Amino acid sequence: MPGDTVKKNSSERLGEITRVNGPIVEARHMEHAGMLEVVEVGDLHLIGEVIRVRGNAVTIQVYENTSGVRPGEAVRCSSRPLSVRLGPGLLGTIYDGIQRPLDRIAAQSGAMIARGEKAEPLDTEKSWHFQPLATVGQRLQAGEPFGQVQETLSILHKIMVPPSISGELLSIATEGDYRGTETIATLRDADGREWPLSMFQYWPVREPRPVRARLQMAEPLLTGLRVIDTFFPIAKGGAAAIPGGFGTGKTMTQQALAKWSNAQIIVYVGCGERGNEMTEVLREFPELVDPRSGRSLMERTILIANTSNMPVAAREVSIYTGITLAEYYRDMGYDVAIMADSTSRWAEALRELSGRLEEMPADEGFPAYLPARLAGFYERAGRVETLQGGEGSVSVIGAVSPPGGDFSEPVTQHTSRFIRCFWALDRDLANARHYPAISWRNSYSEYLVEIADWWKNHDHNWKNNRDILMDILQEESNLQHIAKLVGPDALPDSQRLTLFTAEIIKNAFLQQNSFDDIDMYCSPEKQSWMMRLLVKFATRTLVIIQKGATLADIHGLPGLERLMRMKSEIKNDDTQTMAALEQQISTGLDALERSLRA
Template sequence: MRRTRCRAGRTVVRVTGQARISRVAGPLVEVRTSLPVAMNDLVTLGPHALPGEIVAIRDDLLSVQAYEYTGGLAPGDVAVPRGHPLSAELGPWLLGGVFDGLLRPLSTAATWLAPGAYGRLGGRTWPFRPAMSAGQQVSAGSVVGVVTGTGPVEFRVLVPPGVAGTVETVAPEGRYGADTAVATVSGVPVTVAARWPVRRPRPSAGRRTDATALHTGQRVLDLLFPVALGGTAAVPGGFGTGKTVLLQQLAKWCDADVIVYVGCGERGNEMAEIVGDLLELNDPRTGGRLADRTVIIANTSNMPMMAREASIYTGVTVAEFFRDMGYHAVVIADSTSRWAEALREFSSRTGVLPAEEGYPAELPSALAAFYERAGAVRTLGGQDASVTVLGAVSPPGGDLTEPVTAHTERFVRCRWTLDRDLAYSRHYPAVSWSASFSRDAGAVGATHARTGDPGWAGRRGRAVGLLAESDRLTALTELMGVGALPGHARMAVLGGRLLREAVLQQSALSTNDGFCGEPKTAALLDAVLTVVDRCQEVVASGTPATVVEELDFGPLIRAREESGPQDTTAAARRRDAMLARLAELETV
């Protein structure tokens, strides 16, 4: 055996023997080869050229994880190393499309993908308009031209990473195939489509340190647990807690330019319903279809498990591709638990010693490698852009101490924990204010202060404090009864209820309340806090707490439903009406 180092720095192993399959054990295929190979290289297996990836090299024996069903493969079949890692084919067809975990289109498949259908560009052409001319000096990330007619998100053809110099040729405006060179830079052809290894992060000029909030339109997130553009968030929750609806709300309303929705290992009927819903949703930003700026990667539980394992890397590679064009992209992975289960199943087949609950010991490293690809960056082309990663976690039985949830918490900036008791009491979104956190809140508050809203951090702090005090006192009332509490404590309990019902609750099915702008969120919170403060003053002046509790606070609570997404006047009017009612109590 002889080892050499290739130009990209990967160790290449040259062994003797034939490129033949020697054993098949489900998705694990063992191959003996005489060709140059490297870890993570793509290998095609058998007469149908099923794609697989090299995961181990031992002397002349390769362990290959297959990305398709291996039924029919037999010892002695030919295996062909392709000499490059598993790569995603990236082009203008992505937006609005539905793909599997290897980014193969599913929307054009009659019933199922044909075996070995990998890396086929097809004969479609695309309208191209150049944005530079021959003789210009360019660098990596410069815009060569744009592909028109791709919907609300302009598709920009870029100079590839690692390429710079003089533009030698540029194709005139016209229609070109995805693999046709539309420009030549220092002898390197630039095509409409690009390939990129899914496990390798795309380069950028550097990371940005400022924190601008990703506005989700969901009050409980934007107010209490904000995530910054380029940040990471986990959404753990058991069955029936509303994960899917919340993720759809984030896809529909967050202020990102491109949405990459990865259905990783979900049941086929659930995934079909999600895809159908996403394809029918209207885009509130453009008035068209939300799907026109969405990439859907559907890898269901009945698909090969290793394609599920690759799907989240494929999704984040797509997001980085659009990030490099200067866009803000959001990856929604539903769910990373199914992805971790694929790792566990494959590690057991390869004989890896199991760690906690049978997961491989490398699970934390794999989670870290995924989430660290998020970030707000300055692109190679000099633009500010970001990739934000939101990963759903489906802990068995709602056990938040299981390994995937526990390790994920180490690597994310936010955790939006969905609470079963809240969901069962019809409080949606069922985000627990006591079990969630945001490490971006301080930086986001500083950004709000710099951009004209210095009171944001103070409002958030008051809301968090009121909720915590209300929870503490509510636990006491379950033991002693509310009548045992002093007046000011009873007003704190009342304030917590008003805050939950008038601000934190939000109906995904409401035209007015499905999305909430930041001004309306601030107005609703200000109205509740002002009314609670006045209640405390009224009780302190001698009015019995029971009298205040018997007031009808319904108009204030209904302000969120009966006012538009950006309306701030309704909350102010109802606040003033409640203050007038409280003033009447003091005169009695």
């Protein structure tokens, strides 16, 4: 596995390369190898994974460039599946797809990763201040914490018993500073075997970490983006997709979610994206300030960078590396959000590898097992009861990059089968500088039922107000077709009012300014108030129009301009200004209604 050297002292564990086809290598004399076992390929000891076994011959997927690797070179086995090292020190680190720390590799060999380059995923020389949470003689269950360290100022890291063992605690270190590889506890299982425990442990990336039970989702993952939180919410533990063509704002939206969502841990996977985009992410994230703590956002973030110029096979595994790290922190009881940008590039890696394996292609050349792989990834999301009895969640948000913005292509279509929240980005909105460019016509969320009670406790009219605003936007969409034929001036005032109100909803509520200190994040309380004010405005002006007022009368209402600017002029906690604007709008409507009766 990455960061470890494979045992080389046993000639019985050596195979021989017979064929090289890009990242796919075939070898013989490998009767001792197992499926998904990690191997070192060739004289450069390139990291690979066994993906097919036929007698004593195997097919290997190599995660590095195989140029120059020749038949006859040796293959060394590890007797371990592709795994990640878990423990304190993950947060704030930038890895590649197979958990090689890019900053340490850059310090060793420069900006480009040399083939066969290895570095420890976690710093084995760094000491952590360990605090024991268990006592000698105590029986510890799988996944139960027996100690803790302060990983960052924001996150307390629990040292847990590996999920595969349980037993009686024979010894445990006293409080103090220890390196991650040092034995800090000893456990004896039911068979009498003794297990030394350190702060570090391993877990195979393709195997979901076990949980006690899966729980129903009940709380929204708040993002600060009104179009998401109000119209198309995602629950903690949910799965969402952001499909959109080039330049529609997928990466920008995911970065906003990483910064502002109320997840406690963020795992950001840049899978197959352009190097300049990923470089921007790597430069900006360490400089971002966590709005909750006022410190660096990297204190609770893990970045996985696997750009389009890196080996395609490592792109395929980077998604699994990210979700495994997310599950590890979930097991500590944290709410984790993983951003995968983008699953389309991951699917393209599957297509290339499938082609080199000479497998029968399905739709648009993608392998027939693409739906199963997508399902396996998104189904690792969820809110769970952990093995220790606590609660944690992993929310998965995957970007999809359909060629030409065609949502009928296979990756988008299959993804929509396995997620319950679909944030479709619209090219016209993006070109109009409407951020976020999430279409209210093509997007949907199936989490409204689960989170309705949470919102009801904060605002009992939330669901009703949301439905009213959505109905106005839907009616406006239908009226636009008529207006294009006969012109808006030919419509009656009530329908023109709908067009006007919809414009206010789009500009004053749905559109946000990510560079505005006030509007970059909108609290749930402010969102509820804005919805309530817009619903009051829409319903009362419709009644007034029906009583004989004109659209010009509505345009002349005092406070209307402030209503349009409320998103950027009223702070999230400024309830006094909110009440003043609401009173001004109500007073103006009352005066207009009295004038009609006079």
